[in-house]
Amino acid sequence: MNSNPIADFSRGTNGLLPAIAQDESTGEVLMMAWMNEEAWQATLDEGYAVYYSRSRKSLWRKGETSGHRQKVSEIRVDCDQDTVLLKVEQVGAACHEGYKSCFFRKVVNDGASLEIADERLVDPKDVY
16 A cells, blocks of 8 residues: 555565656756655755665765765655655756756767767766
8 A cells, every 4th residue: 555645665676666857947857866755845944856776775864975966845646645746946066077957968970879968067076
């Protein structure tokens, strides 16, 4: 049974739902991460994006280390209530590689290679 009537974590993989962060003013997709019910509640309570880190097996408060936080202005869920969309005010780079968006690579040459399509905002060595 789904204990959350808004987002259906029972439909996710191991209780995790994909969470997409989108720039509230431009509509640009910044990143995709995972949320469990605890991250969902923390995001609601704190007003800033909180995700679940599968590698660390713990909550991850976006920008905790870098200062590149995501202030949540609106939360939406898809029609099946199993994907979360966070409209955010992004401070700094969303990507841990120093780009505004994690989607900074473009597929080129009929799918044979990738090219950097955006400008790096910060050097990750200076932030992490």
